[in-house]
Amino acid sequence: MLQKIQEQTDNQIIQCVKEDIKDKSFFYEPEINKFTLRFNKPHMEDDFRNHYLESQFGKEETVASPRTHSLIESTLSLIVFILVSICCYTMFGAHLVLNIVFIISLIIELVVLIQSVTDVKYGLKKKEKCGSLMHILSGWYFRNFMGAVIASLPLITVYSNLSCALATNDEWRDRFFCFAIIVSLLHFCNFTMLSAWVKSVIVVLAGITLLILLNVRFCPLNSVYNVNRTVPSLADHLFSGQNTLRYEIILDIILLLLLILFMSREFDVSYRLSYFGSVQADADRRQMQENKEQAEWLLHNIIPDHISEQVKKTSTYSKNHKDIGVIFATIVNFNEFYDESYEGGREYLRVLNELYSDYEDLLDEVRFKDVEKIKTISSTFMAASGLNEIKRLDNQNPNAHLYALMEFSQELLQKIQQFNESIFNFNFRLKIGFNFGEVTAGVIGTTKLLYDIWGDTVNIASRMYSTGVEDRIQVPEAAAELLGDKFEFSYRGEITVKGKGEMKAYILERKLPGATWN
Incomplete structure (x- = not known):
């Protein structure tokens, strides 16, 4: 049986996936503007920009979480910066500008890295102690600004070595300079959380700067001499504005810029789509949970809690119970008030629903824990007690559930x-029939389930109300004898019960003073 249920579940999942695949727009037309790369819906764009700050602290961080992602980017940025700086010191030597740039850049890199580490490790404490400051530091604009700064630090470090000595040196430092620029430009691809437009602007400016330097002569011809004290040929240097190799480098730089721009755009789109998918998944998960809770609520309103788990597994249930109390409570003059000419009878059905809601509110009280509603048939309300054997075992008195059902019947009369009294021109009259005995409880149907009870006990309880007295509770002789130690009854006479002949009937007068049970 479990295998069959699992197969049905798998088939339903496959069918849902097939239906989702039919929706091509979800995969090929994402909710993102193709030019600005913003979400088409303003609230989605705002949520995306704030998701770093609003993501919950205290949960286990994963690589996909924004704070861990930011930590990885900060770490990679520091590594690249250190490697580029070492290469610059090795090739160009230490000088004042490089030293100043290196110190300032290293401080910035370390501060950003510490910020990222503390966000991951101590984010909850930071939010509690300095929430306002953290709100600013984690905001969209500040994060993009700091991301652009640390992404540009290797580039700035390389450009800080640009000088006439570099432009006219015979040791190929100009070529190494271009190589370092290329590495620094590629470094921007590490920042997937950074806005593509921010990265694109910085990369294009850096690339254009290099292209201009390759096509102009910004140093005098005799600025540097070689070891033989002869003037070197500036045409041999990249930054002479005359080297033929510059055309190849220019083409390479342009292609590199296009590649970086394309990758930056794709990274930005991919990150946004990943966020959008996570949001949709969370929304679907919440919707599924709400649907599950609603289904559970509906099931528990159709099927009692104590058998719902069994019904979920087998979809069938039947069991015999002894000493079960059953009542039928009917508004005998409801048809006199019901008028279809007035709003098609909807107003009177609304009134009946309010009355039944008052009935059901009583079932939430602890004293009526053993009582449960079975069904309603038009103006007839049916309830029973003692069907939940687990709750019955908690009672010290074995007849406590029957006493509770009789007291519940009295409460119904007070409710009516x-x-x-609360509604003008209404005078509903209620008759209640009570009985106890053996019943059969079960669930009928496979799609539209119905929980009900059957047996002579139910039939006699029905006859008790149909032959009863308005605004009174009628019981058979056996019930009056069993409940006589807690309630007072008066003999009414004999009534005819189909299939049983004549039966003695009693009317409940009152609950005896001081009567209690557990």
Whole structure:
């Protein structure tokens, strides 16, 4: 049986996936503007920009979480910066500008890295102690600004070595300079959380700067001499504005810029789509949970809690129970009030629903824990007690559930009286029939389930109300004898019960003073 249920579940999942695949727009037309790369819906764009700050602290961080992602980017940025700086010191030597740039850049890199580490390790404490400051530091604009700064630090470090000595040196430092620029430009691809437009602007400016330097002569011809004290040929240097190799480098730089721009755009789109998918998944998960809770609520309103788990597994249930109390409570004059000419009868059905809601509110009280509603048939309300054997075992008195059902019946009479007093021109009359004995409880159907009870006990309880007295509770002789130690009854006479002949009937007068049970 479990294998069959699992197969059905798998088939339903496959069918849902097939239906989702039919929606091509989800995969090929994402909710993102193709030019600005912003979400088409403003609230989605705002949520995306704030998701770093609003993502919950205290949960286990994963690589996909924004704070861990930011930590990885900061770490890679520091590594690249250190490697580029070492290469610059090795090739160009230490000088004042490089030293200043290196010190300032290293401080910035370390501060950003510490910020990222503390966000991951101590984010909750930071939010509690300095929430306002953290809100600023984690905001969209500040994060993009700092991301652009640390992404540009290797580039700035390389450009800080640009000088006439570099432009006219015979040791190929100009070529190494171009190589370092290329590495620094590629470094921007590490920042997937950074806005593509921010990266694109910085990369294009850096690339254009290099292209201009390759096509102009910014140093005098005799600025540097070689070891033989002869003037070197500036045409041999990249930054002479005359080297033929510059055309190849220019083409390479342009292609590199296009590649970086394309990758930056794709990274930005991919990150946004990943976020959008996570949001949709969370929304679907919440919707599924709400649907599950609603289904559970509906099931528990159709099927009692104590058998719902069994019904979920087998979809069938039947069991015999002994000493079960059953009542039928009917508004005998409801048809006199019901008028279809007035709003098609909807107003009177609304009134009946309010009355039944008052009935059901009583079932939430602890004293009526053993009582449960079975069904309603038009103006007839049916309830029973003792069907949940687990709750019955908690009672010290074995007949406690029957006493509770009789007290519940008394409360129904009070509810109908209060209802009549609260609504003008209404005078509902209620008859209640009570009985106890053996019943069969079960669930009928496979799609539209129905929980019900059957047996002579139910039939006699039905006859008790149909032959009863308005605004009174009628019981058979056996019930009057069993409950006589807690309630007072008066003999009414004999009534005819189909299939049983003549039966002695009793009317409940009152609950005896001081009567209690557990």
